[in-house]
Amino acid sequence: MPKSPLNVNVYVAPMRPFVGPPPQGPGDDAVWSPMSSTLISGENEALVDTLITNEQVDEFAEWIRSFDKSLTGIYITHGHSDHWIGLARLLEHFPRARGFATAEVVERARFETTTPAIAAYWQASFPGELPTEIVLPEVMGSDELELEGELIRAMSVGQSDTEHSTVLHVPSTRAVIAGDVVYNGVHMMTAETDRAGREAWIASLDVVAELAPEIVVAGHKRVGTSDGPENIAASQQYLRDFSRIVDEEESVEDIVNAMLALHGDRDNPRVLWHGARTAVARRAR
Numbered sequence: 001m002p003k004s005p006l007n008v009n010v011y012v013a014p015m016r017p018f019v020g021p022p023p024q025g026p027g028d029d030a031v032w033s034p035m036s037s038t039l040i041s042g043e044n045e046a047l048v049d050t051l052i053t054n055e056q057v058d059e060f061a062e063w064i065r066s067f068d069k070s071l072t073g074i075y076i077t078h079g080h081s082d083h084w085i086g087l088a089r090l091l092e093h094f095p096r097a098r099g100f101a102t103a104e105v106v107e108r109a110r111f112e113t114t115t116p117a118i119a120a121y122w123q124a125s126f127p128g129e130l131p132t133e134i135v136l137p138e139v140m141g142s143d144e145l146e147l148e149g150e151l152i153r154a155m156s157v158g159q160s161d162t163e164h165s166t167v168l169h170v171p172s173t174r175a176v177i178a179g180d181v182v183y184n185g186v187h188m189m190t191a192e193t194d195r196a197g198r199e200a201w202i203a204s205l206d207v208v209a210e211l212a213p214e215i216v217v218a219g220h221k222r223v224g225t226s227d228g229p230e231n232i233a234a235s236q237q238y239l240r241d242f243s244r245i246v247d248e249e250e251s252v253e254d255i256v257n258a259m260l261a262l263h264g265d266r267d268n269p270r271v272l273w274h275g276a277r278t279a280v281a282r283r284a285r
Contacts, residue, residue, distance in 0.1 A: 004172035005148045008215055009039045011063050012223050013056050015268060018125045024277075025253060027260075027269030032125075033186050033220045034267060035082065038177045039064060040170060042148030046073045047097075048168055048177040049219065050086035053129040057086040061093035073145070075154065076101040076137045077179025077219065078165040079108025081122050088131035099137035102156055104164035106139050157181055157207045159200035161189040167208060175215035176208055184231045185222030186267045188238050190275035194282060195246075198239045205236050222267050238263055242275065252276045 013035045020030035037060060038048040045067065051057050064071060071094040076084045079101075087099045101109070112118045113134050122130060145152040153169040160181040168177040176182075180189070181204050193201060208216065209232045217227045218235075245258045255276040260269065 004150060004170075005042045006150050006170060006173050007041050008170065008173050008175045008177075008217070009041065009067070010217050010221075010227060011037045011039065011060055012221060013037075013051050013060070014223050019127060020125060020270075023270075023273075025256060025273060027256075028273040029270060031268055031270060032082070033189075033271060034223055036217055036219060036221050038217050039067065040147060040152070040168075040173075040175075040177075041067055041069055042150070043069065044147060045069045045071045046075065046145070046147050046152070047071060047090075048075045048217075049077055049083045049179065050074065050090050050099075052082050052086055053126055054086075054089050054131065055129065057089040057093070060086075061090065064094070071097045072147075073097060074099040074137070075145075075168055075177075076105055076109070077167065077177070077181075078160065078162055079105050079112060080162055080180065081109070081112045081118075083179065083219065084109050084137060085122065085130060085134070087137060088133050088135035091135060099135065100140045101137040102143070102154060102164070102166055103139045104156065105166060106137055108162065108164055109136050155207070157204040159193070159197055159204055161201075162192050165204065169211055169213075173215060174213050175217070176211055176213040177217045178208055178219065180219040181205060181208060182216055182218040182231050182235050183220050183238070184218035184227070184234075185225045185265070186218075186220040187263070187269055187271040188235065188242070188275075189220075189271050190239070190242055191278040194279075195243050198243050202236050202239055205232050208232055238266075242279075246276075246279045252280050255279065
């Protein structure tokens with residue numbers, strides 16, 4: 001394969017505290033998972049996903065400027081606010097850029113910002129740290145993009161840690177920027193899924209695997225981890241293990257302990273605690 005004119009560079013914001021409920025067990029500390037944003041660059045640049053807080057975005061913007069190119073587009077993989085709420089701040093740094101996403105992702109983002117309980121959650125979690133103006137991405141006119149003459153495809157894969165999730169496929173670099181379809185060294189946020197949802201998520205990961213990528217960038221990845229395709233199967237195994245253990249164990253604590261015995265090397269057990277509490281609560285419905 002000829003060398004691609006495009007390069008893929010990944011920025012990772014490390015775990016950081018946020019304002020949340022007190023811990024209910026070991027590892028249930030109020031910290032936010034590490035997050036990635038990916039720069040796809042030739043003569044110009046396209047970006048995948050933003051970060052959350054003004055400080056994170058300001059530091060990220062300095063990193064983008066170090067490439068000394070022109071940022072033209074900011075693609076949002078899914079509607080969870082931690083992946084797009086920093087768009088307003090980022091556009092202050094790069095006013096010629098545009099944010100865009102699929103129609104379903106834009107609708108989910110709009111839902112998060114117009115639903116009072118969800119909007120209040122984000123403001124309470126990061127008080128005084130978020131943009132005062134909300135800027136939503138625009139709806140894409142096509143699922144195919146072009147950068148330096150190279151095709152980039154936005155692919156709707158369905159379920160990940162939320163519905164209507166997408167990935168960005170860069171064929172010339174054999175890269176998939178996977179958003180939260182793939183996790184890398186971080187506990188997976190299962191709270192919006194039941195067993196059927198997790199099976200659908202595993203199927204979404206199969207779609208990514210079928211692209212035969214050599215680079216797979218997870219939306220939440222531990223600082224310093226490699227962006228290899230092995231993270232696809234590792235994410236599937238985590239979801240299978242979680243579903244099995246939820247069926248086998250009775251209490252939240254037992255689910256957490258059984259998962260930690262298998263996946264204790266992953267960052268941020270608070271996400272696991274949240275998923276276990278949600279799974280147990282579903283049994284009572």
